[in-house]
Amino acid sequence: MASQTTQDAQHESFRQYLPDLNTPRFQAIAKNDAYGHAKELLEHHRPPWLYGLYLHWRKLFEEPFKGVTNDGVVRPNLFELRDEGVPIDAITSAANAIIAQLSAEQTVRTLLHIDSPEWRSWSNPEFLVSDKGIRLDEITPSLRDSVLSLLETTLSPEGYAKARAAMRINHFLGELVNAPRVMNEHSYNFVLFGTPAVDRPWGFSFYGHHLCLSVFLHKAQIVVSPWFTGAEPNAIDSGPHAGTRILHEEERLGLQLMQSLSAEDKKRATAYEEMKDPNMPRGRWNHDDQRHLCGAYRDNRVVPYEGVLVGTLPPAQQDLVRAILAQYLLYLPARSRELRVRDCAARFGETYFSWIGGHGDADPFYYRVQSPVMLVEFDHHSGVFLSNTRPAKFHIHTLLRTPNAGDYGVALRNQIEPAVQQEYVWEE
Structure with missing residues (x-):
């Protein structure tokens, strides 16, 4: 794994990509x-x-x-x-x-x-x-x-x-x-x-x-x-909030899991070897979302499972998946988070971990953990305001979805309000 010094150098490098404000x-x-x-x-x-x-x-x-x-x-x-x-x-x-x-x-x-x-x-x-x-x-x-x-x-x-x-x-x-x-x-x-x-x-x-x-x-x-949740850059290096950093744990844990996989499981997990891979079908990469699939307005997206099945991994690697999910559930109060991680672990037999990009310490990457009850994505992006034309570790997008109508609490509302149809309909 990358040392803290190496990580600091990677995150500080955003300064070389400051745009021309003229x-x-x-x-x-x-x-x-x-x-x-x-x-x-x-x-x-x-x-x-x-x-x-x-x-x-x-x-x-x-x-x-x-x-x-x-x-x-x-x-x-x-x-x-x-x-x-x-x-x-x-x-x-x-x-x-x-x-x-x-x-x-x-x-x-x-x-x-x-x-x-x-x-x-x-x-x-x-x-x-x-x-x-x-x-x-x-x-x-x-x-x-x-x-x-x-x-x-x-x-x-x-x-x-x-x-x-x-x-x-x-x-x-x-x-x-x-x-x-x-x-x-x-x-x-x-x-x-x-x-x-x-x-x-x-x-x-x-x-x-x-x-x-x-x-x-x-x-x-x-x-x-x-x-x-995203950040460009994902660390503040000056001013009253210098030292503030986010999304580094999601990055560290995902890379640790990928690096710990056997050669065979790395191959299973890898959907594409390059961040903008020529083998990607049309639409798999786009200018705004780049690799992630379930961002704004993608409430009805169909995302087929791909990657390595978490339930087939050794206990230590399943523990890393739990740690990733706990990090993505950080917004929840402790008891809610504990219950949601338990829900996810109960479905490791139908949970998939997939990867795009390299898995060296300095490589940018994308990963997704997906099950019937939770989907999380992590993606290193190219610059939007900074000028880097390739994905960099200082620009990160992360997101969470609750599949099968779990978003916005709809699946729960269908139980609270039995008169409402199973498939809750919002119309403009």
Whole structure:
């Protein structure tokens, strides 16, 4: 495995890829706020490739919700209603403290019906393509603190710390590229779905550049899915938050697992040897998501199983898979996380680990762990704001999906509300 010194050198290397801020792209973003920046995309269609992706997103959004599957068929009876010890009284109180401060206009934008399709309209680029709710960099400090308090009360302490670190790294990137009004610590939107209550289902969405959290709550149970967390770069090397780093554990554990496999299992796990492999079918790589499959608006994606079957691996390697899943479940409170890891381990006989790229200490890579009850992805990306044209270890995207209608708590809601059809339908 790479030493800490080697890892530090890899992460510090982003400095050699700082962009030329005198180019038209960066001159334009420096003059814009979030709304002017979004206008460049939505009205002027710049950049064209992202506008094309946005149009595709809108088509996907029009589809009724089904859920991510491996074969197009949603499997029933995979998730159970249970007491996970979630502090729902405190969480509900924190949500109501937000509501009490909303103006009439903010209330209309922020309090949406639990069946609103807008729960699905999150996205992770810095472009504000779905403007709803309240935006943290535009509201009073008191209201902003209340939103952050809800996050802190809902998530685990380590999960909240990770979310705040992602927000601070976003601010750091905004400073690096002179775009502080588009990317800053508080350039995130917050929306409530349903009426906060201790005995009825409700939830919220918190989304912006490189951090998107979909949270469903019912009594003492929680679902945080889908979520997306990324960073470019993934470490702050100067300023008041110097030393902040995220996503390095997901990176370390994935590489440790791949390097520990036998030669035969490495071959089974490897879907493609190159990050942009000539053997990839059309669409397997795209400009925005690159290798990951289940990002924004991909609620109904069919992702066939591939790779090595986790249930055939030795106990030590299965323990590494557990450690990876626990890291991806970090946003959940401890008891919820423990139960979800147990759920996943019970299905190691139908859980697959797949890999793209090299597996040397310095190689960028992609991996996925996929089962009927959980799908996680890790991907090293090329530059979006930095100028590296090839994937680098300082730009990382990670995400989690709960397949078979588990996202947004839909599979649980179908049990809470038996009058609702098995396949819960959201329509625009």
